[in-house]
Amino acid sequence: MYDWANKIDYSLWTQHRDEGGRFRHMTMNISECVNSILKGVRNLPVCSLVKATYGRLAELFVRKGREAEAQLGTGQQFSQHLVKSIEANLKTSRCFTVTLYDRDNSEFTVSETTPTGSFSLGSYRVSLIAQTCDCRYFQALHYRCSHALACCAY
Template sequence: MTHFRNKELKKVLINAAYSKSHREFPHYYGRLRGENVAITNWLEEMPLSQWAQHADEGRRFGHMTTNISECINAVMKDFRNFPITALVKSSYFRLGELFARKGCEALAQLQVGAEFSQTLIKAIEFNSKHVNTMNFYQFDRSRTNFTIEELAAVSGSRRQNYQVLLDEEKCDCGYFQALHIPCRHVLAACSHARPDWKQFVHPVYRMESVFNVYRSEF
């Protein structure tokens, strides 16, 4: 917005940056180049992995720099006009309270036998809703290579076929690689080939990992 002041193309750029699929990204990037080549020239001065989610190899787990900035803004907005000493003190006590509360929540989840974080459970429940609206095609004896055909359009995506490679932990939609959790296509493949989808979840989503963040005293 500082350089080009174009709200419409800003939305296109955001869609390009947040695209998790190597197939989806060129659609938005091509539109940018077609409408204002100066924008794509400006973008090409930066490494693709620094701003395009599909190219970051899952290092951010789906987080983008803008999201992190907004989180900090939300924490600081109530006392941003304070003198510096009051600012530091308020930040310290708010973080201390947050640390204790999140630690108690994580411990309570562990004590009731929760294996994964609620974030993961909600994602799996959401993705599982679409499993019965897909066809499966298996292409190898080891039952790791599938093409998943979506029979009904899912919000936010075009109806199409997706290749799933379970042994490489890859799916054409890009969500599997970016978030390190099973996407709807991987869940569909697992329901057909019968491997446990839990083996494809990154350890960071396990409650032991979550609790370890808050294990020490603040």
């Protein structure tokens, strides 16, 4: 078993090497997510558990669908949540110092000049062409994080 486990990349099966992203998804709080879904129905039989989960999801999709239709009806192109997130990222992006490293490939280093609350003072590599950032929000959420917005402004 030991030899077999050591042949597999550590980041795929050990928690101490988990950097928050597995298989292109953020996975650090997956247990909290599942626990919140199963809250109140955890001790039910499996069939009842599945029915309760299905019912909650059906209700969620109907509610979110109505919200999306209402927003599209008013002429909005993006959801309110996305717009608020981008606006928050724009405010945060003003606290960074941007250094261009590769003009041809649009690669930057972004250093924080003041603590923003979301991130500690540090440095992040950003590639606008590859749409990646060391904070991993750019890759996970598929819209520009505050570091990428700072590079765009630069």
